[in-house]
Amino acid sequence: MIAPDELLTRLDGVKRAGQGWSAQCPAHEDRRASLSVAQGADGRLLLHCHAGCDLERILEVLGVDVKDLFPDDGKGKAEILATYDYTDEEGRLLFQVVRFYPKDFRQRRPVAGGEWEWSLRDTPRVLYRLPEVRAAVAAGRRVFVVEGEKDVHTLEAWGLAATCNAGGAGKWPRECSEGLRGAHVVVIPDNDEAGQRHAELVTAALAGIALDVMVLKLPGLDAKGDVTDWARRGGTLEKLKELVTRPPLPEGVINLTEAIRSVSAWAREPMPRGIDYPWPGVTTLTRGLRPTWLAFMAGYPGHGKTAAAIETAVSAARQGKQVLFVSLEMSPDEIAIRVGQRFGLDTGRLYGGTPDDTDRYAFELAEGMPYHRLVNICYRGSLAEVEEIAQVMKPDLVIVDYLQLMDIGRESRVEGTTRNSHGLKRLAQKLQCAVLCLSQLSRPQERVKVYTPGIFDLKDSGAIEADADQIIFVYREREPGNKTPREEGAFIVAKARMGRTGMQSFVFDGATQQFEMKAVAEERAAIQGWSVYQGGGEP
Template sequence: MLASLTLVEPPQGGAPILPHNVEAEGALLGALMIDNRLIEDIALKLRADHFYEPLHGRIFEQIRRLIDKNMLATPVTLRPIFEADEEMKELGGPAYLAQLTGSAAPIIGAKDFAEQIYDLAQLRALVGVGRSMVERALDTSDEVEPRKQIEEAEAALYRVAEEGGTENGVKSFASAAVEAVKMAEKALKSGGSLSGLTTGIQALNAKTGGMHNSDLMILAGRPGMGKTSLATNIAFNTARRYVEEIAEGVAEGQRTGAPVAFFSLEMSADQLATRILAEQSEISSEALRMGKISQQDFRNLARASAALHDLPLYIDDTPGLTIAALRTRARRLKRQRGIGLIIVDYLQLLTGTGKGGGDQNRVQEISEISRGLKTLAKELHVPVMALSQLSRQVENREDKRPQLSDLRESGSIEQDADIVMFVYREEYYVAMKEPRDGAEDAKSQETYHDWQKHMAEVYGQAEVIVGKQRHGSTGKVKLKFDARITKFSDLADSHYLPEQRG
């Protein structure tokens, strides 16, 4: 048998020997050849490349292949495969396979051997990441981008940490049913409408059941509709609810609030903060920016700022993020801050990993981004809300209410999303059609009065149109919108109009 090593001091002046245990590898292979059923317990986690000795990795792979074909994997059935293997010849030929099965004792400890082999492989991977980090950091050429290196190093470390997660990939129906019952219990305790995180808007919660883990939600709208305002309101409401629940002692599994990560690729962090402060102090954003506030307003502002001091809302306003960089930063925030909701404003400002221009490449890039966001939602087990622009074809229709076909640049956004919501404010379009006051003649006056009546009907109102929902029906949710402080809230008589199951 090959020499046994775990971690040996390097020879004088030589490179360090990587952590490994060749004897454990041989013992595991012997146990597998004696009892093929053992493969069922370890094959999901262990791969051929986890073996330090390449020959052992090849033997493991061939054992797995034979068992997959419902064939016995024994020294006899493996012998023809390794007749010509040069490394096997150095160890005495295929007789080495029989040597590995020389003792039945390893069968008892097979799982422990597999665990150690896997752990040592992770340590070797960690050493590899460390070496790569050092080598790249020592490179001082003009093309070096330190921040990019840091992000790539974080991604590499995360891959090492998450490797082997397939052991949780398959769930029995019983365990899945338990999760479903817990979700129903959470909805029951919240009053019958909320099984996910709260949006802070009762009518929207009632329509969607809240924001659910692993869901990709798309919030779309034309410029001026208020999609960033709605996303900011939701981010604040979810983070504030988390603080309230911590103070109330609500158990972790029953919380409807969570820390929030807001990736703002369009607005700066201080602009977003201004919006939230305007909403909470009820001072217009414009007045705040221009300093047109009274002493009382300033006191209200100071009180709102103090109340928001410990709000678990984290804003990343780095421009031009790639989807890979965003995922790296989100993982870091999940690990360090325990975020439970991710908001991206907005999807089209992210970039993919591909190069080159052209409409076709852009469509592929958007597809990569939407798939990446859905993968991130599942990977971190949190809801991800991505804002999206709509195509200009909306403006060419008489009815300006958006549809799924208006999603800009890629049908994959609709395909990858679990929920697609559109923000629509009729007030915006009615205001643009304002006629002259009509003082000249009766017809003009009538036209102006009709416009005033229409404007009064839609003033301060907004709709969130649920165009797709995997968990329930589509339809409209009517909300109040205060443009002065960019705040969405429930209407006094808020209700939603169900249309069809989605």
């Protein structure tokens, strides 16, 4: 138990008043010394705010537990902490809700001789603060329905009309509904399942009785939190009024004004950067890869889709971004070998069983690059598994290689691919990450001439065009009758929702599995004295 003197040191404006003390109540802005403090005959400390502040709120501000007000007698005897009067419309007392320490609630009604009977029997069940409620209804004011008397007092301190039923959530007597006939009602449930069910119960019970009923879920509440908790965490009357007149939108709905307000900050300070592609010209056309965006990179077999995806993953990691690479075509070992090629690994020697020190050094260099730790590889084929992993890892970029290899269940190829395309778009929006998905083209490689691809060539799904924020083709020409594509080619930006379409020519180095912009390659070749069209290397 806390000593009286210690408790008084935590209060302001303390003065002796009879057998006890008066002080400024710490639970509200008090200029009149509204708090009375006394010590009962049994030694317990008694606190009462004449302005109506709840004892729990007073103790919370003081940093004192309820149990600290009672002597440590070890008997565990229940003590009455508060009583709440329930009256009829004329103000005549019908019954009380009594709060005990340890926490417990019971109900009692007055009987002859000033005694109490701890049973309501046929006593009418009425709303708490019924006279005030009926006056508010007559005046056309809103009435707030909460789950407990403490919350009623919180709202009354803001000058609002509030009420509740005795017994808490899930115990709304039919008679209570009549007290709200003709009312504009706002139900504020506690943030738990019981609170939600209670709100539904009250709403159903008031159908045809109240003029209108609104259920207001307060934002930012912890589990089981109530309006009093919301007020303690900075909620104000002004904020509550704004929520009532403009309630929170359902999940997934954003008001246009709020969206404009959000992006207007970019007019005053630089817009946060997304993820740049490894090729500046492509980034200029597309605006890069940004959260919630779904980009498709498509190409014919052997034109370098996977090489471009790996290069994008490494580039994103070098920018400090977390990457989840969903590889459904290559194993992690094969991807690691591709990365090793970037550092000088010769795959001819490696697969031929004759690696030398150059190859070993290439692996050492690749393994030692710290940004490679930001790239994680998985080979789960179903959309649900990919989403589950992404929710845990929270990547900035998800790369899928490739769309047509994802699990489609029992659906047709077109239906399954469409569903997976829609799902990847939702994943990008839900996790606020960018998604780059590779896709095949439908035109056969066996044709004498490979045509420059267009959006209509995307394989299996017309939904790709609708879902995509970007569509980029990796295209390399080939000589007639020769299935091997040339080293020169282009990134063709066929769709860029927030950018523009266009083409960026490149030279592909198969030995290092890297793309270089053609202008840069030609400039470098001119300096070194060899032709970019010779396939690279010194003459």
